[in-house]
Amino acid sequence: MSISSLKTGTVSPSSLLAGNAFFQPVTSVTLLQIAGGGGGGGGSTDGKAGGGGGAGGYLSSTPSVSAGTTYTVTVGAGGNAGSTGVNGSNGSLSRVGFAAADSVGGGAGGGKDSGGPGAAGGSGGGAAVNGQTLRAGGTATSGQGFAGGSANSDGGSYTGGAGGGGASAVGVQIFAGAAANGGNGGAGSASSITGTSVGRAGGGGGGSSTNLTVGTGTNGGGNGGNLAQTQGSAGTANTGGGGGGGGSGSTSIGRAGFNGGSGIIIISYPNTFADATVTGSPTFTNTGGNKIYQFTGSGTITF
Numbered sequence: 001m002s003i004s005s006l007k008t009g010t011v012s013p014s015s016l017l018a019g020n021a022f023f024q025p026v027t028s029v030t031l032l033q034i035a036g037g038g039g040g041g042g043g044s045t046d047g048k049a050g051g052g053g054g055a056g057g058y059l060s061s062t063p064s065v066s067a068g069t070t071y072t073v074t075v076g077a078g079g080n081a082g083s084t085g086v087n088g089s090n091g092s093l094s095r096v097g098f099a100a101a102d103s104v105g106g107g108a109g110g111g112k113d114s115g116g117p118g119a120a121g122g123s124g125g126g127a128a129v130n131g132q133t134l135r136a137g138g139t140a141t142s143g144q145g146f147a148g149g150s151a152n153s154d155g156g157s158y159t160g161g162a163g164g165g166g167a168s169a170v171g172v173q174i175f176a177g178a179a180a181n182g183g184n185g186g187a188g189s190a191s192s193i194t195g196t197s198v199g200r201a202g203g204g205g206g207g208s209s210t211n212l213t214v215g216t217g218t219n220g221g222g223n224g225g226n227l228a229q230t231q232g233s234a235g236t237a238n239t240g241g242g243g244g245g246g247g248s249g250s251t252s253i254g255r256a257g258f259n260g261g262s263g264i265i266i267i268s269y270p271n272t273f274a275d276a277t278v279t280g281s282p283t284f285t286n287t288g289g290n291k292i293y294q295f296t297g298s299g300t301i302t303f
Contacts, residue, residue, distance in 0.1 A: 039088025057122025188219025
């Protein structure tokens with residue numbers, strides 16, 4: 001390239017930058033999308049504790065993206081807790097415009113007075129006992145999580161709730177003749193997309209009757225409650241964790257469940273490519289050789 005061609009303007013700035021990846025838009029990214037977790041079921045007034053909420057659907061992929069296209073990013077909210085004896089509500093989906101599929105909201109935990117079964121979702125909600133009939137845990141969406149635990153009773157006065165399903169394991173079942181402890185939530189999955197391994201999308205633990213041992217959640221899943229409700233907790237925000245089931249313990253007292261945790265969308269690609277343009281104020285970091293955008297609320301991204 002001659003000095004005269006630069007002086008006369010026959011070479012454009014864009015041609016000078018051609019081939020330099022730092023100034024080029026990326027064509028594929030690493031994506032983690034997690035939906036909102038399901039709310040835990042409420043414990044009934046006749047000693048039957050609520051099931052834990054299922055985790056929000058967990059999807060990891062490496063999709064292609066197009067330069068100059070603005071993509072909508074939707075982050076799912078956690079599901080609401082069930083009131084006394086009533087199922088919780090499912091979490092909301094998380095969606096990215098360039099992803100092949102949506103991550104499905106976590107299934108709600110069951111409440112005895114609503115029939116007992118956990119709801120289907122990304123991961124399924126845990127069941128609550130309803131009489132001596134087996135109540136199934138909620139089913140999971142293929143490739144996004146695992147089923148909630150089922151529950152059965154031998155007709156005893158007090159029975160715990162089953163655990164909600166997680167991204168990598170089913171919720172713990174409650175069997176006939178078992179003590180009134182709650183079942184643990186299914187484990188979530190760990191990802192190092194941000195440069196540090198973080199576990200997310202765990203199922204919520206089932207509630208216990210009286211003040212026996214509650215079901216526990218991990219990787220963002222909440223613990224179940226008991227009669228005193230001192231141990232119960234919601235799913236952790238931005239993990240898609242399921243909410244804990246509500247406790248129970250007498251013929252007159254039933255406790256509400258706990259809310260599911262909101263989801264998250266994380267987008268990562270090598271920092272040799274150009275910055276993206278975003279709305280919605282995601283957290284941005286440039287670490288480990290990657291540009292990382294973490295959406296905890298909805299927005300847009302343009303590469």
